[in-house]
Each structure stands twice: as C-alpha cells, then as structure tokens.
Amino acid sequence: MHTTEHDWITTPITADILRGALDLEHTAHGVLPHRLPAWARAQNTDGQLAMAEAQPSGVRLVFRTRATAVELDTLPTKRVYAGAPPRPDGVYDLLVDGRLAEQSAVTGGNTLAIDLATGSAESHPGPAGTLRFTDLPDGVKTVEIWLPHNETTELVTLRTDAPIEPVPDQGRKVWLHHGSSISHGSDAASPTAIWPALAASLGGVELINLGLGGSALLDPFTARAMRDTPADLISIKIGINVVNADLMRLRAFTPAVHGFLDTIREGHPTTPLLVVSPILCPIHEDTPGPAAFDVSALSAGKLRFQATGDPAERAAGKLTLRVIREELSRIVKQRAADDPHLHYLDGLDLYGEADAEELPLPDELHPDAATHRRIGERFGALAFAADGPFADHSA
Known part of the structure; x- marks a missing residue:
C-alpha cells in the first residue's frame, strides 16, 4: 500500500x-x-x-x-x-x-x-x-x-x-462553533476553505467546528456537548435547519433557544457567546418548510431545493427565516441585560440581498466556494474587530 x-x-x-x-x-x-x-x-x-x-x-x-x-x-x-x-x-x-x-x-x-x-x-x-x-x-x-x-x-x-x-500549546484561543450544513462546509472547495476555518485563520484562533449538516436543531445533547467542551469563544448559528426541517413552531422555538443558551452557560458562564441568525436564503425568507428536493431539477441531473410550506401558516406559528431573525434578536437583547458577554450577529450582515444578486445560492440553499470565502471574511472582520464580540480574546 x-x-x-x-x-x-x-x-x-x-x-x-x-x-x-x-x-x-x-x-x-x-x-x-x-x-x-x-x-x-x-x-x-x-x-x-x-x-x-x-x-x-x-x-x-x-x-x-x-x-x-x-x-x-x-x-x-x-x-x-x-x-x-x-x-x-x-x-x-x-x-x-x-x-x-x-x-x-x-x-x-x-x-x-x-x-x-x-x-x-x-x-x-x-x-x-x-x-x-x-x-x-x-x-x-x-x-x-x-x-x-x-x-x-x-x-x-x-x-x-x-x-x-505533538505541537505544544501555543496559547491560541479555542473557538467553538455550532451551525448547519453551511457551517459544516457544504459546497466549499476544501476543508480549510469552509467559512469557519477561514474566519478562524483570520482571527488567529483554534477551531472546533460543530457545524452539522441538516442538524442544527437545538438538540439538548449538542448543547451539553458544548457546555462540556473547553473553549474561549463560542458561537451558535441557528435557524435554517429549524425551518427547512419544519421541526417546531414559534411556541417551541423560543424556549428551546433559551434552554440551549442556558445549558452552554452552565459550563461557560462568562465566555463570549455569539448568537448568529441565518444568512439570506430567498426560498425560506417568508415561506416555511419543509424543504424538499426539486424533483424536476433532479430528473435533469441537478440538485436543487424548494420550500413547500404555506406562507399563510406563519400566523399559526410556522417559522420562516425572517421570523427567526426577529426572535433571536429579541431573545439576545432580553438576555444581554443580565449577560454582558452575550452578543448577536445578524446573518444578513454575512450574506444579504446584494450578495445574493452577485453570488446566488446554486441549489437555493447552500453557498458555493466564493460565498464561503465572503462569509468567512465578513465573520472574521465583524467578530474579531476591535469592538467586536470576540475582541481582545484572540491570540
């Protein structure tokens, strides 16, 4: 061999x-x-x-x-x-x-x-x-x-x-991140070109990536794993999977987010903790899940997703990305009154309307290699900026 x-x-x-x-x-x-x-x-x-x-x-x-x-x-x-x-x-x-x-x-x-x-x-x-x-x-x-x-x-x-x-400890801070397939690296060019790896390189920190394709679903065991993992900086990017799995309604989502954050705080009471809302995904901005494969595209040999929910169901608590961004912002603002180390980052600041016009999501859901680079650079610039949530915590 x-x-x-x-x-x-x-x-x-x-x-x-x-x-x-x-x-x-x-x-x-x-x-x-x-x-x-x-x-x-x-x-x-x-x-x-x-x-x-x-x-x-x-x-x-x-x-x-x-x-x-x-x-x-x-x-x-x-x-x-x-x-x-x-x-x-x-x-x-x-x-x-x-x-x-x-x-x-x-x-x-x-x-x-x-x-x-x-x-x-x-x-x-x-x-x-x-x-x-x-x-x-x-x-x-x-x-x-x-x-x-x-x-x-x-x-x-x-x-x-x-x-x-083994490489001796060089004193670099550890950044623990959790997110969806976008954080996992879906459609990135290589493992160091996924957006969290790019951002970690820009921030001079060691990455532990819990980006889990299709699985950023506020699972309590994921929160406990994060609670028990040593880290100097923590971020969670929540939203797209909850919508495209059609997993829960607003009534369940809000306490689930609180519970997830409470669990992380049990092990990391004062660690900088950044909540990141979803990047732009036009099919789910105002249309609930579930997401499904576009069968007509599949028959043509292309992988593409579509939203199959009914926008009218938002009134009954069905979740869309716009609803989730508003609720995450509200939750973080409420909690930050007692938790000065908790921060919020609007995902639209990483990839928004103008970016979607220039770099559309090829399958309607996942960013391509160029977009991973843009998101990584934006996150690095925002999170590790002098006045950013991870300021003075990188090496």
Whole structure:
C-alpha cells in the first residue's frame, strides 16, 4: 500500500495529534473521529445527524516533525446520490507552518448509496487508500493534515520518514462553533476553505467546528456537548435547519433557544457567546418548510431545493427565516441585560440581498466556494474587530 524508498516510522493516531474532534472511536480498521461524544450519539436516532457528526469538518492531524514525506492510510465513505451527478472525492489540505502547501484525495473506500426520492441508503464496503505527501521542506516544521469536511474518514495508519511529536500549546484561543450544513462546509472547495476555518485563520484562533449538516436543531445533547467542551469563544448559528426541517413552531422555538443558551452557560458562564441568525436564503425568507428536493431539477441531473410550506401558516406559528431573525434578536437583547458577554450577529450582515444578486445560492440553499470565502471574511472582520464580540480574546 505504500512506497519503499523511505525508512518509515509508524505513529499511532491518538488524540494528542488530532484537533477538532470531541471523540475518537476505535474501529476494526483504525480510528474514526467524531464531532459529538459517544453519550450524545447514543441519544440520537437521526441518520442525517449520525452521518454529519462523523464527517470530520474542521478535524485535522497536527504534529511537529523533520519529515519530508508523510503517508496516511484512510478508509473514506463516499456518498453516491441516485440520479444526481457524481460527487468529487473529498479533499485533504496539507498545511506546513500554517500555509497551504498541497491538496490531495483518496480513492476507493466504502460507498453509501442514497436514494433522495425514497430516503433509503445502502452501504457497500471498499478498500482503504493512501494519501501521500512528499518533498516537504527540510527542518522542523508544523504539519497539519485537514481531513475532508464532507467525507467520513477512518484513519488507519500514519507513516513519516522522521519522528513526529505533538505541537505544544501555543496559547491560541479555542473557538467553538455550532451551525448547519453551511457551517459544516457544504459546497466549499476544501476543508480549510469552509467559512469557519477561514474566519478562524483570520482571527488567529483554534477551531472546533460543530457545524452539522441538516442538524442544527437545538438538540439538548449538542448543547451539553458544548457546555462540556473547553473553549474561549463560542458561537451558535441557528435557524435554517429549524425551518427547512419544519421541526417546531414559534411556541417551541423560543424556549428551546433559551434552554440551549442556558445549558452552554452552565459550563461557560462568562465566555463570549455569539448568537448568529441565518444568512439570506430567498426560498425560506417568508415561506416555511419543509424543504424538499426539486424533483424536476433532479430528473435533469441537478440538485436543487424548494420550500413547500404555506406562507399563510406563519400566523399559526410556522417559522420562516425572517421570523427567526426577529426572535433571536429579541431573545439576545432580553438576555444581554443580565449577560454582558452575550452578543448577536445578524446573518444578513454575512450574506444579504446584494450578495445574493452577485453570488446566488446554486441549489437555493447552500453557498458555493466564493460565498464561503465572503462569509468567512465578513465573520472574521465583524467578530474579531476591535469592538467586536470576540475582541481582545484572540491570540
């Protein structure tokens, strides 16, 4: 499976060289990073969340070494959607001393065949593959391998041609973020190009990304996981999944938000906590969920979403993005009277009407690579500004 021109050193993949994961599951092949702890996963019955939290968005191997060659055997799980165009292989980003040096992918792996029309999924086993980076610069350096943000990745074996060691704590602040598929990185170009990774780089902070595709649903176990995770800065981006899942009405939403914030505050009573409302999504601004796949687009080989709710149902408490922005703003203003470290950021300041005209959402729901960059830069500029909610808390 690997080349022979190097004298390889195999290093166990353990938590001290892995960042961004809350748990490491030992499997028959190696280790599987998880972004929710085992006890939280045990309380979940939703297949979408189970898939999302096992996709290693923001998870990276980090170590110091003189090695000029690195190999990583992984067992990815590729998703194949019936009737939709093939998905590209997940991208691995190699950073050397904080700079992107190379990108690669791993072929093979397991396959998860998903039928969007019926919601059924079928797993097919496949072989592990090898990621290979050579000709790294001489000398001691920090190497980071960011795992594909949208592809479940079991880590099998790490080989280098020189010893490695964990990177000592450099005093950088830890930013813990929770959000939807947009925070997860859906349709971003690579794992370091998802908007939270871009913003973390601009802010000089270490990212723990709990962006969970389709699953930012105010789940109490997610709040407890955040409560129990050490962090210097915290943000939650809430709204789009609650609408497009048609999960709850306003009567349930308001106390659920309060409960989520209360739980986080149990473990982080004075940590800067930023509540971010949804970015613009025209199909759901005034039309409730549920969201559904556009069958006519799917038959033409395109993935597109549509809102299927009735705008008239807003009067009965059905949620839209406009309703959620107003309510989140009201909740934060109310709570901030007793919580000076609680802040609100309007998602329209990250991506609004003018942005949608210039950079429309290709599938009506998810931003493309250019839009991820814009959102990341905007968040970085707003959150880490001298008068921003995360001011004086970055390294």
